[in-house]
Amino acid sequence: MLALAVLAFLTPGPVRAEAPPLMKQSDCLACHQPDRKVVGPSFTDIAGRYGTADIPKLVQKVKQGGAGNWGALAMSPHPDLKDADLGAMIGWILTAHAPGANPAKGPDVIAGTKPGQEAPAYRNFPVIGSRVAIWIVAQLHLMFAAFVLAVPMFAFIIELIGYRTKDERYDHLAHEFTKLLSTSFSFTASLGVLLSFLLIFLYPKLMSYMTAIFGWTFLPYVLLFFAETVFLYSYYYGWGKFHPKVHLLLGLGLNITGMGILFIADSWLTFMNSPNGVTESGELVNRWAAVHNFTWMPINVHRIIANIAFGGSIAGAYAAFKFLDAKTDEERAHYDWMGYIGNFIAISGLLPLPFAGYWLGKEIYAYSQNMGMTLMGGAFSWLFIIQAVLIGTLFLAVNYYLWLGMERIEGAERFRKFIKYLLGGVTVCFLVWATPHSLVATVEESRKMGGAHHPALGVLGVMSAKNTAVNILILTTYVSFLLYRRGNKKATVPWAKTGDRIEFLIFASSAIFVIFLGVLGYFVEAKVRIRLSVPQVAAVLFAMISVTVIDIFMFRKAEITGEIRWGKIPRRAQYALFLIAITFTWIMGLMGYVRAGIRQHWHVYGVMRDESINAFTPTLGFAAKVVSVTVLLFFGFLAIIFWLTGLTTSADWKPRKDGQA
């Protein structure tokens, strides 16, 4: 009987055999544990000392209890237990815990965590996947960084204007812009850290290569970052506490360090687009050449200009929000003015932007014809139709805001009759620009049209027409601005009439020239056609610069016929400002996508392939959704920043009146 019970437990299993039910009912476990000594010795220790032959002896021992074998503490006697039950229990203790009965099985480890083990090429981010995670965080980081770099640029210039003109309003405005900075700065840094963490975790192999190429730039980057922090906070908190010149110098330092950071970060991402200074297999030959690659400078310049436009528009959105929320006329007047300045900065950045973009595009082609064709010819070509809709909206909103702005200027009524023509011009240009080169049509439809091109509109969809439309759009916007500027002024110089005529002549002739070249583009071969955009751009630049110069001299001592009633602007003008900010942000998301997207299935173009499940290029519709999510997140963060900035204007902490502090 006893032997049978013992035998039942002698069969060893790979895993420790289940304890007999009696074990749990008795009080053994109060003093004994399987693997460690508690009051009495562990089962493992017991099984180490005795064999199954000792079972009868041990049965008696448990029944009687006692001390001496393992230590001074006595085991209590267990006279109630039956011999057979005890034999089964002891049998289990000895067999299930015998040395070798349980092959050492460590805790369940998480794969890929062994020290010294080679890292996997990719890890996955849950639900949305690694690519989308990096995409959104990188874009958000970039948007905040753009804002943080842009604001010091115009805060510095506005402060300088205030210092030169002794007009305190400018100093206050510069300070208010800077107020938006400190919170944004922390957001930028936090997002940057998040981006780095994600990159290291999700793309270890790529990051290890990038570190090998650019590791030496990390220290200067961090040092510049420290310097920027010092400059930023001394500039912000030191307002009015230093000599204006010292303060301006701090602002300059802030701008220079910020720009240095941008240039270093740009070298990393432009290297991924147009690697340089490495052999065909990707090994580094020349550190500086890797930094100074084909698209580095064009991206630097393009980003600086775009940052100004973007930063201005966000500052404008802040002013719009404050205007709409304002309680007093005084506040409204202030924020109307701030919104106007923000918008002015945005336009100043917007007008030269296409030229910088053109240079970047040219460098991309020069670097790789293939990448150029991917950009302009493949699936991405439709992205530029989306872009056209966005920029068209932007120009419409900018013009609309200027026209509404004339309502706050006494005497500007006389220009109102021109607005409908300007609107007509902007609309026509917008439509031409947004006309696709080849239309999306079913086979049936294209047969009816006699090809993929629309019989009438099709001819408008090519580059010549688009370039022409954009150039005219820029000219029209400039005319809107000029009319706005003249709103309450009357030239007193004797040559005013002649000046007007010359300006008109310059506008008319440059417009005719631009349109002429646009039409000519249809009649010449491609090789000539692609060069026509240069004189078009030159004509527009010439017109804008020469007219500005004439206008400055003409209105230098102009008679002021009416005042600008700041704050007297329709509320819908503030929505136009907001529209400009949203549109800018969206364009930035879209262009950021194409900049990275043209690498297609490469991490580092032509050098390191994307072997992950995300190597494909998603549809534009998908990209549009990701961009929208990013834009909404950005505005969500922005709302927090606006709110926090609002807190700084409320009074500082004061002890409570009831004396409890």
Next chain:
Amino acid sequence: MKTALKLLLFTLLVTGFYTYIGQMVPQTEVHPPKTRELRADMTQDELIEAGQEIVGGKGTCLGCHTIGADKPGRFPDLGGVGARAGSRKPGLTDVEYLAESLYDPNAFIVEGYSPGMPQISKSPIGLTDPEILAVIAYLQSLGGEPSVTLQTHLKQARAPK
């Protein structure tokens, strides 16, 4: 608070509009090129077919070149190139000329065009020697008589490792 809500609604509307525009354009997903296995015992027709696939796919040739277009584009049309190739450059047979154009595209520029073609045997396109042979076979078939097989040796080809 009311202002904030209005602006939120406005932001949602504008963003929604742009998302909608994004859905209105053609939706294509571009996948990394697939590499087709070239077997040594392929027939001439199979090789030409493989070449055609490479020209439209991995080679990305059709991003710039047309085949039999009525209007000249920015880069030479390839329609009938098989017939022209033998007489383009004195001293070069059609195979030699096509091989040179593929391995060293700027060695000879067709009159009226500007240089711009990348070296397709190198990254990022990175066609292998057999793949280039397939492309040559296909190009020969455009108006000419295909003679290239996978056994053909081109002097530009890299030494087999």
